[in-house]
Amino acid sequence: MLMAKKILFPFSVDTPYYEGYSWAVELASKMEAELWLFTASKDKTEETVQQIFHSLLEAQGHYLQLSANKPAKVKIKTERWIETGSLKNALLTFLKSNSVDITILDSSLLMDKQSESEVIDFSRGAIVLSSKKEMTTEYESQFYKKLQEAELYKLPDNFYATLGNDHSLFNYLRNFFKRATD
Amino acid sequence: MKTKVITAAISDEQLILSIKGGNREAFGELYNRYYKKVYHKCLSFTKNPDEAFDYAQESLMKAFDHLETFRGHASFSTWLYTITHHHCLAGLKKNSRLSTTALNEQFIEADRNQTSITLEETSQRTEQETIMFKLIDRLPENEKQLLTLKYQEGESIENLQEKMGLNSSAVKMRLKRSKEKLNALYMLALTYGVEQVLEMVEMF
Numbered sequence: 001m002l003m004a005k006k007i008l009f010p011f012s013v014d015t016p017y018y019e020g021y022s023w024a025v026e027l028a029s030k031m032e033a034e035l036w037l038f039t040a041s042k043d044k045t046e047e048t049v050q051q052i053f054h055s056l057l058e059a060q061g062h063y064l065q066l067s068a069n070k071p072a073k074v075k076i077k078t079e080r081w082i083e084t085g086s087l088k089n090a091l092l093t094f095l096k097s098n099s100v101d102i103t104i105l106d107s108s109l110l111m112d113k114q115s116e117s118e119v120i121d122f123s124r125g126a127i128v129l130s131s132k133k134e135m136t137t138e139y140e141s142q143f144y145k146k147l148q149e150a151e152l153y154k155l156p157d158n159f160y161a162t163l164g165n166d167h168s169l170f171n172y173l174r175n176f177f178k179r180a181t182d
Numbered sequence: 183m184k185t186k187v188i189t190a191a192i193s194d195e196q197l198i199l200s201i202k203g204g205n206r207e208a209f210g211e212l213y214n215r216y217y218k219k220v221y222h223k224c225l226s227f228t229k230n231p232d233e234a235f236d237y238a239q240e241s242l243m244k245a246f247d248h249l250e251t252f253r254g255h256a257s258f259s260t261w262l263y264t265i266t267h268h269h270c271l272a273g274l275k276k277n278s279r280l281s282t283t284a285l286n287e288q289f290i291e292a293d294r295n296q297t298s299i300t301l302e303e304t305s306q307r308t309e310q311e312t313i314m315f316k317l318i319d320r321l322p323e324n325e326k327q328l329l330t331l332k333y334q335e336g337e338s339i340e341n342l343q344e345k346m347g348l349n350s351s352a353v354k355m356r357l358k359r360s361k362e363k364l365n366a367l368y369m370l371a372l373t374y375g376v377e378q379v380l381e382m383v384e385m386f
Binding site: 046049050053054056057058060061062064065066068075078080 | 201206209210213214217218220221231232234235238239242243246247
């Protein structure tokens with residue numbers, strides 16, 4: 001069975017990507033996969049690189065804040081890829097030469113449909129997140145609601161099996177059915 | 183849902199109390215006060231932005247995921263920077279990038295940079311120094327003498343060789359072991375309190 005071991009999250013520091021980042025971290029945590037964080041900038045000066053790292057640390061803070069009451073977080077490994085030029089072109093070049101199991105496209109990227117299709121074509125699997133803001137404050141419910149609303153493409157066989165083993169999914173579904181019968 | 187506005191006027195310790203009460207905005211405020219400083223501390227160790235990011239990410243995760251272990255015996259910033267400091271040292275040692283010489287250079291560099299230390303860092307160092315000197319005072323006499331001569335009196339390795347009747351390697355090895363022991367005690371002091379650790383010093 002093909003195991004999803006590398007998840008790619010492209011982002012731009014000029015856009016509000018923290019929600020998408022938090023979701024990607026949570027998915028990587030549940031799948032015990034490596035998270036590759038990909039961006040492109042006009043240059044790679046010390047100042048630009050510093051700005052990107054500051055932004056990623058701030059995004060991590062957002063994730064930690066959202067998941068503050070969640071017990072036993074699985075520590076995940078991240079790799080950062082900082083390329084120069086346009087994000088879309090750099091991303092396509094990257095996908096052509098690197099093997100990534102799932103690419104997560106956050107709504108903050110504001111990709112047009114054609115660009116989105118190209119990225120999906122060059123990815124082994126892809127998840128396109130919806131821009132809809134989740135109203136629930138319960139952390140695990142937020143994750144599964146966002147998954148429910150996402151568009152899923154060519155996901156590996158073990159994706160559903162792995163999530164199916166996650167206890168928090170059971171709790172989410174149990175609460176869902178409880179609300180439906182109340 | 184009404185969102186509480188957290189102002190910069192609220193102290194770190196008040197924020198932590200608030201966080202322990204479930205206030206997520208307080209968590210965000212506290213994190214945002216420190217993540218850049220933690221990154222730059224890691225950068226001063228690694229001199230490599232990508233590596234510094236890894237250490238900063240891990241240190242922040244360690245600290246903010248375990249805020250319940252912060253007892254308040256030292257300031258929050260001291261606690262956080264100590265976790266960062268040790269995490270970087272452990273990581274660099276593991277990658278064999280840090281030798282005893284490099285450790286000494288860190289101390290020398292710290293002395294050189296003294297004039298540029300801000301008021302905030304000065305008060306952190308005073309608190310750090312107080313805890314550190316309490317621990318040093320309880321060490322066995324020969325270890326205490328060695329550390330005091332080296333770092334308080336500023337004696338060179340050659341002078342220490344003469345005073346203690348040891349060769350250069352022996353002096354350096356004893357210094358290394360004493361520093362490692364002191365670092366471990368310092369971390370314990372921040373977690374469990376200085377007084378408790380002072381009672382345990384003989385065990386190390």
